[in-house]
Amino acid sequence: MKLSRWWRWCHSWALVLCAILRHRVVDSATNQDDVNGLLALQDAWNAQNILQWTGNDPCGLQWPHIVCNDANPRRVIFLAVSGLSLTGTLPEDVGLLTALETLDLSQNELTGKLPPQLGKLVNLHNLRLQSNKFTGSIPPELGNLEQLQYMYLTSNRLQGPIPHEIGRLKNLYWFDIAGNGLQGELPYSSDGKNQMNVGLDNLTATRHFHFNNNSLEGSIPSAICHPDMALIHMLFDSNQMSGVIPDGIEQCLNLTILKLDHNKFSGTVPASVGKLVNLTELHLNSNQLTGELPDLTNLTKLNVLGLSDNQYAPSEFPAWMTSLVSLTDMQMDRANLEGPVPKTFFELPSLAAVNFDNNEVNGTLDLSTSKPSLLFLSLRNNNIGSTSLGNFDQELHLEGNPVCNTSAFANSQVCTQVPAALSQSYQSSTNCTNQCSMNSIPNPIDCSCAIPYKCHFTYRAPSFTTLSDRNHLKVFVNTVATNLNMSEMQIMVPEAFFNDQNQLFVSAWLFPNGTEIWIPEDVVRISSAAGNIFPPMFGPPMFQAEPYPFEWPTSTRGSGLNTGAKIGIGVGAVVIGLIVLGACIFAFVQKYHADKARSSRETYPASWGSGKTDSGGGLKLKGARWFSFAELKKATNNFNESNEIGSGGYGKVYRGELVTKEKIAIKRAEQRSMQGAVEFKNEIELLSRVHHRNVGGLVGFCFEQGEQMLIYDYMENGTLRDALYGYSGIKLDWRQRLHIALGTAQGLAYLHDLASPPIIHRDIKSSNILLDGKLNAKVADFGLSKIGPNDGKTHVTTQVKGTVGYLDPEYYLTQQLTEKSDVYSYGVVLLEMLTARQPIEHGTYIVREVKALLDKGGIAALRSILDPKLQHESMLEVQKFVKIAMHCTEESALCRPTMSEVVKEFEEFNAQELAEGGSTRSSKMFDGRTSMNKRQLSDSDYTAYSSKNSSRDSSFHDSAGFA
Structure with a gap:
């Protein structure tokens, strides 16, 4: 019998055997506490038809909305059921899920009190319970969650005080309890009201105190502002707080937004407020403040100032x-x-x-x-x-x-x-005139009737106070589309206005594309991600969504067989198993050797479709190889966290070492960000054609066992972004920056002029420029790349994608993509290298700021925003660098140089530098550096959580970041 026949025969009988043994074998695959905990949740929510959790092995059967680890038995580490209109309570059995790292129950209709057993989830990083109807108080037991980084209890009906025990959360980054009915004074360690001597002043890692729209009372304790506090947002507005604003508030040195409006604060505004030099927004409206207006001379970064409705002299x-x-x-x-x-x-x-x-x-x-x-x-x-x-x-x-x-x-x-018009609306042009019934509305894409997902965003600290500039809503729609991987045509804004608390309310209707109704998986994805969408200048949101009218299938849990029947089937299955076993072993061994031989010959899958459908044939690669999942698993020690070196919108990146001692970087897609098979194949073929010393080389790929992975050369010194912002310990001097600028330009010039076909990268930014051991730059991450125009065309018309801050404004407005779009993004990176500042920081756009300073005071005026490491550089040299950057960021693409012209400019620049000063690259530049450190969140970053959310930086603007 031939191998193929042996294998088909074995495979067929194995399927029968698996079906028979299903209820016996899988019982041991998932930890029993996790099984019991999940089933208890499903029962408490009466959600059998909604969740479709059947059987007794959540991990083995891949229940929807969960992710498991690879332990034995496997544990559930991720549970997200956002936006499914769940009702009922949160049962105590949730405490059985002790391996959970992310728990997202947001955007549902859950009621009752939060169970103290939440405090047993000691591995939790993300707790997202916002936009439900939970009542009662915040359980003090939440103070046991010492790994917690994000706590969202926003928009519920919670009452009572903030527990002192929250002060034990030493890793908490984001603390959001807005939109409840919380009462009492702010707790602090020395207030004499708790035996543990903890309070808000112990949260030294926390950047965000979002306490707005509650009924909190009392004054602001001076104790919560001290030099060790990292706070950047203090949102205490719309409460019942009183007393004077403490002088000690100046100790919160990092504050960028201070909102105390709509309270009962009295007395004079202390002069210390004028020392908060990083403030971009100061809101003191609608209090009972008296005396003279404060002197705010030093607040040169301030964008928004609100001093209305007080009792000043x-x-x-x-x-x-x-x-x-x-x-x-x-x-x-x-x-x-x-x-x-x-x-x-x-x-x-x-x-x-x-x-x-x-x-x-x-x-x-x-x-x-x-x-x-x-x-x-x-x-x-x-x-x-x-x-x-x-x-x-x-x-x-x-x-x-x-x-x-x-x-x-x-x-x-x-x-x-x-x-005045209180409300604005926005939608892409459409001529739909047809009438739809029930919940349906004409879809702007094709005028077909569809049911949109209706969302409501309340932005609590926008850096503007009027919608007179309609571009604000255009930016909102573009950002939502980019973050949710949608077309702008799918988004309609029926209403947007500032409420009486100076918060910006925006309703958005999100339409499905090509169907009448969203499927539950899409709603969970959108609902989970939407609360993290921060358009430039909009500030942190509170997000709520209306219940969606799903069409739920009917199902029941369990097999319906009695115990005797199950035992009989089990015995019979063992007999069948013995018959099949010998044939299976032989066929499996033969197949294993065949697979191994295929890998060594570097052959690739012939079919990329699902089922029997072929999707484009085999791969046509140049120099890239196929890796088995087992090979990469071994190279990363089972994808151990210690080998994790970054994360982005695509997934996580791991350091690996092959049996040949070759070091590699493995970019592993998460389920929610996987491409279709054809798209994945096309990206691999595109990358395999790219060979240049300044372009990240594709070593190979893995496409099996439900995995999509790309394997690259390992870059010892991480990203340019890490180096500029101090995450990797590298200190880039002037000549090193020139070297990196030239290398990046050479890589882009190759993609535009020499690659066949030419490639437009479309997402040039500092986190997509990698540095090897000698600080040579390599352009990386081609997830958004496009083939350049051909047949005499000047541009490619395509949906706008990229990263806000780096986007070419002409491409943004016209949807016409050219190589000059990469040139613009490259120019923004040059300014980032010069200032070590993000493109959009504190509501200020770096291109606009540099232009304004040049217009005001020439090159000397730029001294104020230079990276401190460059403060002693010759301004004549800086001027040459700035000239190239500003040439690249001209608003009109026609006025920008080609990348080949930029290369020539930098080659002359570098040659002149070396001739005048020689090479001064320090051999000590790596002192104190840990190679490829895991990145920490920067002040303006917010990582969209994943199945295993960490505190590594993944900017909320990234659309396809490979860190």
């Missing part, structure tokens, strides 16, 4: 207002201001929206020097007698001023008491 416009060079939005309604508005105030370069309503402003309103950025100005109910508007033609409100009684403004809209 009467004052003229303070001189410090004109020093707020980053200011975009100011709210000073009912601030007791007197006198004219200084003409110089409107010269602030980024000013966009100003509200001076209900004050005693008088004299002439002079807007002759205002900038084009000013879109909204309101001075209702003041004493302005005349105006000089110059070229200002944007939204202006002057009703209630004497000037409205003059002939100049007779019947003018400027003086008409017409309510």
